[in-house]
Amino acid sequence: MSEGGARRRGGGRPPEGQPVIDRAFALLASFDGDHRAQTLAELARRCGIPRSSTLRLARSLLGVGALERLDDGRYVVGLRLLEAASLAPRGHGLRTVAMPYMEDLFHVTRQHVLFAVRDQGEALLVERLSARDASPVRYRVGGRLPLTSTGVGLVLLAFAPPAVQEEAIAAYEPGHGDDDIRTPDDLRGVLAEVRRGDHAVGRRYRPFRMTTVAAPVRDGEAVVAALSVVAPDTGPGTPGYGPAVRATARALSRRLAEDGSQAVARG
Structure with missing residues (x-):
């Protein structure tokens, strides 16, 4: 804040x-x-x-x-x-549904698993699971992040209303987002790639080399959250977490559709 x-x-x-x-x-x-x-x-x-x-x-x-x-x-x-916050449908309610899927993803990857929702022009971290020996990160549950600074943020921004996207693109400055996104035009291109591929891959090189893979969580057609894995970037040999993240996000989306959890996700 x-x-x-x-x-x-x-x-x-x-x-x-x-x-x-x-x-x-x-x-x-x-x-x-x-x-x-x-x-x-x-x-x-x-x-x-x-x-x-x-x-x-x-x-x-x-x-x-x-x-x-x-x-x-x-x-x-x-x-x-x-x-009071525990009663927020888009926070604790959606988190309750997501937790078993996050735990499965965590056991597969043994890295940081993040779950976030968009709150106006920011990403709000709803939950985080981290291995004891995972690389240090500053993400905290309840913390807010620019939509351009993490994989979950890029996913939430890519599927946000056009006005939210244009505002973020117009205000974009290097150093406040993914290290490979250097200009507003780069950001616009990345958001288009996220929509085409239905996932985001982001990298930060400071203070540690980290990579993140994120995918959208849907309630019907609407993207209501994003799920990601954040792990050390070790170069070409970095494990590919993309398939596991996308499969987990799709499974969680099916759960929301199948069990009538739409009211939980949308509030």
Whole structure:
């Protein structure tokens, strides 16, 4: 999540007429993988809300369990949010259906297995399974990624509405996506290849050489998620995980179609 969910305007006051719910979400959005615990001053700075208002919001969120406090006084996200998030059909609901298929793929590959959905212009990681000795990665469950930075993101972008694709293509900059995609035109071409081949292959060379193979998960005709394997890129001898990823994604798609899980996937 990005810093400054609610930027202040003029004199340090919150935007005129901004609903309390917006400020509360701005405060919660200030937490991310690098800021899991924050002081009151950090919360106020990162969400762009005056300290006095931040304190009132924090107390209210503490009262309902959306925030908790550590012994040192810092704030952390509360378990009440996990309880609510577990009811999200496109998150926990779809994850429940996907888990047996992810586990099968994990046992075959013994690498990182990722499962993600698109949330507007980003990929949201719903689940990750990783072998103990797999190469280190920074992906975390609940984390957000640009749609151009991973195989799951490229799949979700390739099957997103045209307006979402054009926005991502227009904003594309090298270094914010696959290392082999150097220009917006490269990205456009890759997305077309993903649609033709019904899978994506991506590579990153920093800080480690990694390769990813991803495939779409469908609910009927609609692509509702993406499944991938992320593994070290060892050159021409790199194992080919493509067939296993595509077969697993197709099997999961059939499950969604066969058992009436459409409501789970679409919410």
